[in-house]
Amino acid sequence: MRIKRKIAEAVESLAGDMVSINKAIFDKPEICFKEKFASGLVMDYLKSNGFSIEAPAAGLDTALKAIRKGKGKGPRVALIAEYDALPEMGHACGHSMIAASACAAAVAINRAVPNHPGSLMVIGTPAEEGGGGKITMINRGAFKNVDAAMMVHPSNKTRVVCRMYAIDDVEFTFTGKAAHAAAFPDQGINALDAGVLFYNAVSALRQQMKDEARVHGVFTRGGDAPNIIPERVVMRFFVRALERGYFSELMAKVAECARGAAKSAGCKVRIKKMGHSYDPFHPSYPIGEAFRENMKFIVIDEDSFGETEEIGSSDIGNLSQAVPTLHPEYAIGGREDINHSRNFLKAVMSARGKKAMIGMTKAMALTAYDLFTNPGLMAQVREEFKRRVPQGGKKD
Ligand SMILES: [Zn+2]
Numbered sequence: 585m586r587i588k589r590k591i592a593e594a595v596e597s598l599a600g601d602m603v604s605i606n607k608a609i610f611d612k613p614e615i616c617f618k619e620k621f622a623s624g625l626v627m628d629y630l631k632s633n634g635f636s637i638e639a640p641a642a643g644l645d646t647a648l649k650a651i652r653k654g655k656g657k658g659p660r661v662a663l664i665a666e667y668d669a670l671p672e673m674g675h676a677c678g679h680s681m682i683a684a685s686a687c688a689a690a691v692a693i694n695r696a697v698p699n700h701p702g703s704l705m706v707i708g709t710p711a712e713e714g715g716g717g718k719i720t721m722i723n724r725g726a727f728k729n730v731d732a733a734m735m736v737h738p739s740n741k742t743r744v745v746c747r748m749y750a751i752d753d754v755e756f757t758f759t760g761k762a763a764h765a766a767a768f769p770d771q772g773i774n775a776l777d778a779g780v781l782f783y784n785a786v787s788a789l790r791q792q793m794k795d796e797a798r799v800h801g802v803f804t805r806g807g808d809a810p811n812i813i814p815e816r817v818v819m820r821f822f823v824r825a826l827e828r829g830y831f832s833e834l835m836a837k838v839a840e841c842a843r844g845a846a847k848s849a850g851c852k853v854r855i856k857k858m859g860h861s862y863d864p865f866h867p868s869y870p871i872g873e874a875f876r877e878n879m880k881f882i883v884i885d886e887d888s889f890g891e892t893e894e895i896g897s898s899d900i901g902n903l904s905q906a907v908p909t910l911h912p913e914y915a916i917g918g919r920e921d922i923n924h925s926r927n928f929l930k931a932v933m934s935a936r937g938k939k940a941m942i943g944m945t946k947a948m949a950l951t952a953y954d955l956f957t958n959p960g961l962m963a964q965v966r967e968e969f970k971r972r973v974p975q976g977g978k979k980d
Contacts, residue, residue, distance in 0.1 A: 613669030658702025772813025
């Protein structure tokens with residue numbers, strides 16, 4: 585308890601640093617693999633606090649690894665720093681806070697318990713909002729020496745464990761034949777008809793879907809002029825499900841809807857997967873339990889939400905399939921201040937947000953300390969992970 589208090593105080597003493605890191609990154613939003621300033625800031629901060637730096641990591645310019653070895657053998661614990669912004673919206677997902685928390689938790693542990701066993705890392709992962717930075721990093725072996733990973737994410741609720749959907753981003757291109765819509769309608773093949781039929785087929789399918797899945801899409805090209813029978817129509821859909829098995833089943837059904845619609849209209853359809861596939865996120869429950877205990881120690885209340893309520897998708901899902909991972913979220917404003925909204929932008933810089941960020945950073949630092957010093961906990965973490973990901977996870 586005495587050491588835990590010391591770690592919490594060390595985080596508290598870094599409150600000023602946390603606020604300035606958050607503000608500096610917030611004021612200079614950079615999107616998807618362009619996070620030069622933010623990754624540089626994280627790097628400089630950790631370097632000046634005794635961490636050795638590996639950058640760029642995994643061949644990505646804005647990815648980094650900061651490492652500090654403790655004394656003696658023990659687990660290798662990584663704190664994840666995200667720092668990418670949203671297009672047009674700045675830091676409306678609060679990744680600037682995630683970076684500040686990772687930096688402060690790492691430096692606090694280093695100061696309060698420099699001789700902890702194992703090694704402590706901060707891994708800076710770019711492009712969470714769409715680029716899947718973590719996936720490239722996993723595939724290139726950046727996490728192969730990691731035994732457990734953690735990050736704390738601002739939100740509209742405080743919840744230690746949640747799940748997240750697997751997601752695929754899929755483009756459907758329907759091709760027909762152009763013709764004068766009034767003079768020669770019989771000679772055209774209408775790709776827009778195929779698109780509309782597809783949209784409606786998916787809407788009908790939604791009625792027969794399991795609860796824990798989502799399919800949603802838009803037309804990105806619907807035709808060129810009313811007097812031309814549309815010859816090319818392009819649609820983009822996100823398909824999401826909590827479990828991999830059902831995800832594949834659903835993906836196959838959506839593809840069948842597209843083929844059926846194309847056939848009805850006499851068109852061809854091309855189905856193309858865009859970008860990375862995000863895996864479903866499964867939290868490490870034993871790390872979650874330890875985190876909860878530490879929240880009690882700091883006196884932070886958890887809201888009561890089910891673990892599948894109000895969830896999205898993230899490349900942290902892929903990480904959770906490679907390494908035992910925890911991704912708690914914490915309220916920085918009211919219930920109505922939801923991620924990716926203008927309200928959230930204000931909450932990221934608010935006094936309430938600051939207090940919550942400091943509190944959750946303490947809980948994360950304390951949980952890292954537990955992982956270092958409690959072999960029983962680490963054994964549980966490994967055992968639960970092995971049961972869930974029998975093939976052993978790490979791709980390297
Ligand atoms: Zn986010």
